[in-house]
Amino acid sequence: MTLPGGEISKRELHFIWIVDCSGSMRDDGKIQALNYAIKEAIPHMQKESENNIQANLLISALKFSTGAQWIIPPTRINEFKWTDIEAKGETDLGQAFLLLSEILHIPPMTERGLPPVLVLLSDGQPTDNFKDGLDKLLSEPWGRKAIRVSIAIGEDANTDILQRFIGDGERQPLLARNPESLTKYIKWVSTVVQSASARPKSQQKYYDGSISNVDIPKPPEMISGATDVW
Amino acid sequence: MSTTHEFQVGEPVHINGLNIVCNVEKELGSGTQGKVYSLISPDNSPLVLKWYFPSMATNEQYDILESLIQKESPSNRFLWPLALVNTPKKEGFGYVMSMKDSRFKSFSLWLSRKINPSFKALLTACFELVQSFHLLHSKGLCYQDLSLNNIYFDPENGEIRIGDTDNIVINGEDKGNVIGTPKFMAPEIIIGKTLPNTQTDLYSLAIILFYILFLNHPLEGKIESSIKSLDLPSMSKLYGFEPLFIFDPNNDSNYPDPAFHANAIIFWNIYPDFIKRIFVRAFTNGIKDPMHGRVRETEWQITLLSLRDSIYYCKQCGSENFFVPDSSVFEKLTIPVELGGNNSDFKVQNRSSNLEEIQSNSVCWNPQCKTLNTHILNIRIDDRLFVALNHDTKLFLHHIDPDHKYDFSSPVAEVSRHPTDPRVWGLKNLSAYPWKVSKVNGDVIEVNLKQSFSLVPGTQIDFGRSKGIVCY
Numbered sequence: 001m002t003l004p005g006g007e008i009s010k011r012e013l014h015f016i017w018i019v020d021c022s023g024s025m026r027d028d029g030k031i032q033a034l035n036y037a038i039k040e041a042i043p044h045m046q047k048e049s050e051n052n053i054q055a056n057l058l059i060s061a062l063k064f065s066t067g068a069q070w071i072i073p074p075t076r077i078n079e080f081k082w083t084d085i086e087a088k089g090e091t092d093l094g095q096a097f098l099l100l101s102e103i104l105h106i107p108p109m110t111e112r113g114l115p116p117v118l119v120l121l122s123d124g125q126p127t128d129n130f131k132d133g134l135d136k137l138l139s140e141p142w143g144r145k146a147i148r149v150s151i152a153i154g155e156d157a158n159t160d161i162l163q164r165f166i167g168d169g170e171r172q173p174l175l176a177r178n179p180e181s182l183t184k185y186i187k188w189v190s191t192v193v194q195s196a197s198a199r200p201k202s203q204q205k206y207y208d209g210s211i212s213n214v215d216i217p218k219p220p221e222m223i224s225g226a227t228d229v230w
Numbered sequence: 231m232s233t234t235h236e237f238q239v240g241e242p243v244h245i246n247g248l249n250i251v252c253n254v255e256k257e258l259g260s261g262t263q264g265k266v267y268s269l270i271s272p273d274n275s276p277l278v279l280k281w282y283f284p285s286m287a288t289n290e291q292y293d294i295l296e297s298l299i300q301k302e303s304p305s306n307r308f309l310w311p312l313a314l315v316n317t318p319k320k321e322g323f324g325y326v327m328s329m330k331d332s333r334f335k336s337f338s339l340w341l342s343r344k345i346n347p348s349f350k351a352l353l354t355a356c357f358e359l360v361q362s363f364h365l366l367h368s369k370g371l372c373y374q375d376l377s378l379n380n381i382y383f384d385p386e387n388g389e390i391r392i393g394d395t396d397n398i399v400i401n402g403e404d405k406g407n408v409i410g411t412p413k414f415m416a417p418e419i420i421i422g423k424t425l426p427n428t429q430t431d432l433y434s435l436a437i438i439l440f441y442i443l444f445l446n447h448p449l450e451g452k453i454e455s456s457i458k459s460l461d462l463p464s465m466s467k468l469y470g471f472e473p474l475f476i477f478d479p480n481n482d483s484n485y486p487d488p489a490f491h492a493n494a495i496i497f498w499n500i501y502p503d504f505i506k507r508i509f510v511r512a513f514t515n516g517i518k519d520p521m522h523g524r525v526r527e528t529e530w531q532i533t534l535l536s537l538r539d540s541i542y543y544c545k546q547c548g549s550e551n552f553f554v555p556d557s558s559v560f561e562k563l564t565i566p567v568e569l570g571g572n573n574s575d576f577k578v579q580n581r582s583s584n585l586e587e588i589q590s591n592s593v594c595w596n597p598q599c600k601t602l603n604t605h606i607l608n609i610r611i612d613d614r615l616f617v618a619l620n621h622d623t624k625l626f627l628h629h630i631d632p633d634h635k636y637d638f639s640s641p642v643a644e645v646s647r648h649p650t651d652p653r654v655w656g657l658k659n660l661s662a663y664p665w666k667v668s669k670v671n672g673d674v675i676e677v678n679l680k681q682s683f684s685l686v687p688g689t690q691i692d693f694g695r696s697k698g699i700v701c702y
């Protein structure tokens with residue numbers, strides 16, 4: 001006999017990949033490494049969300065190069081498939097922020113959600129006016145409340161801009177010097193950071209207290225070998 | 231490239247404390263404190279290695295583990311640290327513990343309704359949780375980080391396992407890295423008044439019990455559903471600064487929102503009043519007065535077992551329902567007032583305790599059935615407790631020997647069926663002690679091991695340490 005009632009009611013959690021596929025991502029196999037890393041992360045993400053009593057995880061992705069486009073609409077984690085993207089064109093980060101800001105309000109966001117997770121992956125220097133886009137993004141309440149994480153792919157990335165996306169005085173961009181660390185960081189954001197918003201985790205006694213919206217655990221501690229820099 | 235605090239598949243792990251060398255089988259997961267690996271051990275005993283991230287591998291954590299390993303586990307329900315692991319090749323340290331069997335599932339699978347346990351299994355799990363934490367606390371220890379993330383149960387029989395035992399410390403020592411898990415932390419921790427202690431453990435335990443039995447957080451009602459984005463500031467308010475029970479009898483402003491909290495309403499209407507009353511106390515006085523207002527584990531134990539003993543199967547559809555004897559009987563037995571029993575201070579919202587209301591419990595909750603189950607065979611023991619007698623009911627020393635409360639080690643009686651006349655039900659003696667059974671006609675017979683007597687209402691049984699009467 002099945003007991004009465006139904007599944008515990010969950011909140012919507014939007015997890016959004018914002019992916020740089022400008023021409024420079026073609027160098028040193030960076031775009032291939034990124035495609036590989038996200039595909040690697042999917043099963044871990046699924047496993048993490050299985051134990052989730054609070055969130056219905058919806059994943060989407062937008063890419064920017066010359067202009068910006070949504071490539072994957074909000075999709076449930078069990079149905080999520082990553083299609084490899086190719087690299088060509090400019091680095092219109094501002095366009096990506098503008099596109100993002102269009103959805104970070106209600107509707108299309110739900111009346112009953114969790115702070116969204118925005119993950120920015122970039123290897124370079126914006127070629128458009130990223131500042132207006134960022135201002136627009138942060139003027140949306142859900143943009144401000146979002147957990148914003150950025151990963152710099154390779155040493156050439158403009159970490160200053162990636163830092164401004166996260167917000168001043170909060171966490172720092174993660175610097176992925178090589179494909180292994182990119183894979184690790186992507187796995188970390190897609191599991192630990194996802195669950196920081198979605199699934200309550202143990203809170204540390206001595207965390208730095210600088211994160212206001214969601215308590216995010218520390219990034220993976222890694223020691224990168226100096227030889228395999230891109 | 232490998233980092234110095236991670237293990238590769240196949241890598242040997244020297245566990246000096248156990249005098250064995252294991253090999254890493256695979257990585258099981260990564261948490262906020264470290265990584266967990268399954269091990270291949272010489273005698274194939276299932277072992278797990280947890281290795282801390284360097285920032286978590288503190289001297290304090292090392293001392294905690296050392297003292298836990300010396301203390302030994304309060305019971306086999308705890309996945310207790312067995313030995314510390316150090317190796318010059320790796321940064322930090324780790325420890326090994328037993329791996330839980332695959333039959334133990336996360337409670338999140340129940341909350342997501344991916345598994346189908348019975349009320350009996352759920353109540354057994356709740357009882358075992360309370361019993362385990364009672365054992366832990368009575369040793370002067372405090373768990374500190376109790377949440378649904380670190381407990382597991384067997385959906386078939388309710389047996390539990392408790393993981394993440396590496397934060398257990400001596401109560402009041404303020405050691406360890408954690409302060410708790412959001413939604414399970416006591417309000418006084420969230421507002422920064424205190425660090426985890428046994429009183430805050432009691433609060434987290436009550437949250438867990440409510441989650442398991444109502445599939446809803448006890449503070450998530452209309453106030454929660456009015457929050458558009460549940461971020462940290464709004465969570466601090468909801469669970470810390472302004473906590474309000476969804477069934478607070480004196481304030482309905484956080485009553486469940488039927489659109490999002492239907493489970494809370496459905497289950498509140500199914501359980502008998504005595505269990506609701508104790509939850510009301512846990513989340514009214516238990517919030518207001520952390521030192522003296524919280525429901526103690528012994529109170530939970532009595533209440534949860536009474537509820538489990540009251541389960542009967544609907545004669546029409548077989549659903550588990552809860553039997554409540556008529557109020558005159560009920561008030562005399564069950565839970566004493568000081569243990570959260572009948573007490574006008576803890577009224578249950580939207581429910582008076584008049585006889586009609588109590589009888590409504592005998593209508594099957596199954597919306598497709600709604601059969602009225604008027605007569606439930608049950609046995610009342612010493613005006614102390616009652617047990618519904620179903621085809622699969624067993625009695626234990628807990629029921630018949632007041633000196634062996636909570637002893638469920640082996641059954642002393644079970645409901646049986648007459649070998650030739652299936653309409654006749656009996657109670658079979660599984661103990662070595664003969665029972666004196668007084669039949670309704672006044673005859674007294676002796677019932678020995680493996681013998682049964684017919685369950686005729688009015689029959690009285692002298693179990694030796696207690697007396698029972700069959701009721702209908």
Ligand SMILES: [Zn+2]
Nearest residue numbers: 544547594599
């Ligand atoms: Zn029924």
